[in-house]
Structure formats: C-alpha cells, structure tokens
Amino acid sequence: MKSLLPIVIVLTLATAYGLWYQRSRGTVKAKAGQSFITESMIGGALGSKATLVQFSSAFCTPCRATRVLLENIVADMPDVAHVEVDAEAQLELVRQLNIVSTPTTLILDSQGLEVGRAVGAPKREQVNNALAAIRK
Amino acid sequence: MTQILNEKKSAVTIDARGPRFSAVLTTLVLATALATANLWVISAQAIVFAIGAFRGPQFTPYALIFRSFIKPRLKSAAIPEDIRPPQFAQSVGLLFALAAIAGSITGISALFVVAVSCALAAAFLNAAFNFCLGCEVYLLLLRVR
Known part of the structure; x- marks a missing residue:
C-alpha cells in the first residue's frame, strides 16, 4: 500500500458531487424565457397550450426513459406537444439555449416562451404540475 | 402528440444492470490501482x-461475470439500455487508463494519480x-469543438 489518501479524497469529492447530482437531476426549475422558441427552431409543431422540448443525445442513458415518460404524459393532452431534438444535430440551438447536458427538457407555454426546465430524467409529478399551471 | 426528430436509432440494447455491476468492479479495481500504484492493475x-470501448460493454470480463453469476440470481425484470452510453464511458475510461500507464512508465507519478483518480471518480x-x-x-x- 502506497497511500490511501488519494482514494479518500476522490471518494469524498465524488460522493458530494453524487449527492448534488441525484438531488438536482430531474427537478423542474422555473424559468423566465427571454425569447420565443419557434417551430422552425425545434423542427416540430408547438402545442396549442404547452410544449415539452426534449434534447437528447446518443450517449445518454436516461433519454430513453425521458421519451417514454413525456410521450406518456402528453398522450391524453391534445393541447400539449412533445418534441424530441437531437442535440448533436442542433448545436447552434443548444448553445443559444445554454443546454449543457442531456436529457434536458424545456417546458414552453403556448407562445413558445420557456417557463420551466428539467435537467436529467424529469419527475412526472413536477412536469404535471408545471403543465397544470400553464393549461389552467 | 410526440415528434421525434433527427434521431439515430440504435437497435442494440443490453440489460442496464450489467454496466452498473461492471462499474462496481471497475471502482474496486481502480481503487486498488490507486492505492498500490501498480502498473499491472491499471x-x-x-x-x-x-x-468495452471497441467491441462493446457487453463483451468485457465484467459483463461475462454479470451474465454468468449475477443475472441468474436477479429476480426483477431486465431494463433494456442502449449500449452506446456505456461504450462511450468505457472509451473515456480507456483514455484515462492509458494516461495513467504513460505516467507510470515515465515515472510521472502525478499523472498516474490524477488519471486514475478521474477514472475512479467516474x-x-x-x-x-x-x-x-x-x-x-x-x-x-461537442460545444467547445
């Protein structure tokens, strides 16, 4: 044994980051969008009341679960659209919207303004709450 | 209403618990490498x-152990997962491991410690x-490229 100090440091820092990671991922945070996101920007139709824009990438494990969840949420909401965007193919948009990891889900109101954002696989009830606030 | 755009579908999926189990073994091996500063372990x-990086994460010895000894004992159903995310992680791990080997051979022990630490953290x-x-x-x- 040379030294256990590096292991202790690495595991301590990684645990601190991991706890933050677990807590922050999937949480819907309120946003006050500054500019309108249009159908041509995301390449899909906006919902009449709200739109869930999901940014995905190839090396992303929770993107699949996120797609299934959001498809499921919008299935019985005809006024809400789910649009999945391949972040890799839309780097300009990714920079513009400051997307840093996948999956990132933006919640847009009827005008295309971002009102909420979740990084990581979103929590179902939080998405539902955000949508309920927009659709009422 | 769901629209999927520009999506590159990958047909290959594996049991998501395999890479997770492999990560546990990888953690133990990397911790050993870091503690002993042993070139052979890294x-x-x-x-x-x-x-894992070139053939795929389902072909590593760790994945073999998972399939042979762990998976038959698990009761819950398999969760399918795209192989590309763990394959990407294995590639990043390989880069750190190669940097650590270079550090060990050239006697730059700081490079060895930092590289193994990064891989261990991940x-x-x-x-x-x-x-x-x-x-x-x-x-x-991609963004900084």
Whole structure:
C-alpha cells in the first residue's frame, strides 16, 4: 500500500458531487424565457397550450426513459406537444439555449416562451404540475 | 402528440444492470490501482476498458461475470439500455487508463494519480449514483469543438 489518501479524497469529492447530482437531476426549475422558441427552431409543431422540448443525445442513458415518460404524459393532452431534438444535430440551438447536458427538457407555454426546465430524467409529478399551471 | 426528430436509432440494447455491476468492479479495481500504484492493475483495467470501448460493454470480463453469476440470481425484470452510453464511458475510461500507464512508465507519478483518480471518480459515481458520463460531458465536448 502506497497511500490511501488519494482514494479518500476522490471518494469524498465524488460522493458530494453524487449527492448534488441525484438531488438536482430531474427537478423542474422555473424559468423566465427571454425569447420565443419557434417551430422552425425545434423542427416540430408547438402545442396549442404547452410544449415539452426534449434534447437528447446518443450517449445518454436516461433519454430513453425521458421519451417514454413525456410521450406518456402528453398522450391524453391534445393541447400539449412533445418534441424530441437531437442535440448533436442542433448545436447552434443548444448553445443559444445554454443546454449543457442531456436529457434536458424545456417546458414552453403556448407562445413558445420557456417557463420551466428539467435537467436529467424529469419527475412526472413536477412536469404535471408545471403543465397544470400553464393549461389552467 | 410526440415528434421525434433527427434521431439515430440504435437497435442494440443490453440489460442496464450489467454496466452498473461492471462499474462496481471497475471502482474496486481502480481503487486498488490507486492505492498500490501498480502498473499491472491499471493495465488489466485498460484492457477491460479497451474491450468495452471497441467491441462493446457487453463483451468485457465484467459483463461475462454479470451474465454468468449475477443475472441468474436477479429476480426483477431486465431494463433494456442502449449500449452506446456505456461504450462511450468505457472509451473515456480507456483514455484515462492509458494516461495513467504513460505516467507510470515515465515515472510521472502525478499523472498516474490524477488519471486514475478521474477514472475512479467516474466509475464510482456510475456505481453509486447511476451517473451518466455521456449525458454530462458529450454535449460539452461537442460545444467547445
């Protein structure tokens, strides 16, 4: 044994980051969008009341679960659209919207303004709450 | 209403618990490498990373152990997962392992310690917190390119 100090440091820092990671991922945070996101920007139709824009990438494990969840949420909401965007193919948009990891889900109101954002696989009830606030 | 755009579908999926189990073994091996500063331990892990990166994460010795001994004992149903995220993580792991080997051979022990520490942090985060390395770093790499 040379030294256990590096292991202790690495595991301590990684645990601190991991706890933050677990807590922050999937949480819907309120946003006050500054500019309108249009159908041509995301390449899909906006919902009449709200739109869930999901940014995905190839090396992303929770993107699949996120797609299934959001498809499921919008299935019985005809006024809400789910649009999945391949972040890799839309780097300009990714920079513009400051997307840093996948999956990132933006919640847009009827005008295309971002009102909420979740990084990581979103929590179902939080998405539902955000949508309920927009659709009422 | 769901629209999927520009999506590159990958048909190959594996049981998501396999890579998670592999991450546990990787954590133990990398911790051993870091504690002993042993060139052979990190070299063995580099070979495992190389198999995962080039052939696929389902072909590593760790995946074999999972399929042979762990999976038959698990009661819950398999969760399908795209192989590309763990394959990406294995590639990143291989780069760190090669840097560590270079540090060990050239006698630059700081390079060895830093490189193994980075790989250990990622493997531990994956094992303990289901951390997705590709989610966090791939887009950033593309953005700065």
